[in-house]
Amino acid sequence: MKEMFHDREAVRNMLKENPKVYEFYNVVIPEEAGHLQHCTSIIYPGKVGKEYFMTKGHFHAVAGTAEIYVCLSGRGLLLMQAEDGQAEVLEMYPGSISYIPPYWAHRTVNTGDEPLVFFGVYRGDAGHNYGTIEKQGFSKLVFEEEGRPRVVDNPRYNSREGD
Secondary structure: HHHOOOOOOHHHHHHHHHOOOEEEOOOOOOOOOOOEEEEEEEOOOOOEOOOEOOOOOEEEOOOOOOOEEEEOOOOOOEEEEOOOOEEEEEOOOOOOOEEEEEEEEEEEEEOOOOEEEEEEEOOOOOEEEHHHHHHHOOEEEEEEEEOOEEEEOOOOOOOOOOO
């Protein structure tokens, strides 16, 4: 996770405390077509510098996979991006249902002061591709500014467009 945050100095300072950023719980289901993987994620409140705690973010290994998130508690943002960097941002709040289209990466950000808890479901053989996000970053970042979340362009984003 340390490579995912923008402020490297704040990351070094945070590592001294080793806070829990998020947890992921799932039931072992066959990773095969026809099954539905499902999980519950908990992102704890907090920031690295001014950047809110978040998940790593990923595409699916089977790129044509959609996913559904149901927010159970807390507040946050769902960042989504296509391979060319096009981005969408959805608000997450208790009872909200978010649709992540096929071929889109996704990352969830806790912008509140309590744990953000959500349930996700996706096809059984979808797998996860974390490597693309680790390599190129996410096109958007979420910082606290004047006590509120602000979505900004990531100056370190390296789009694969044109490769």
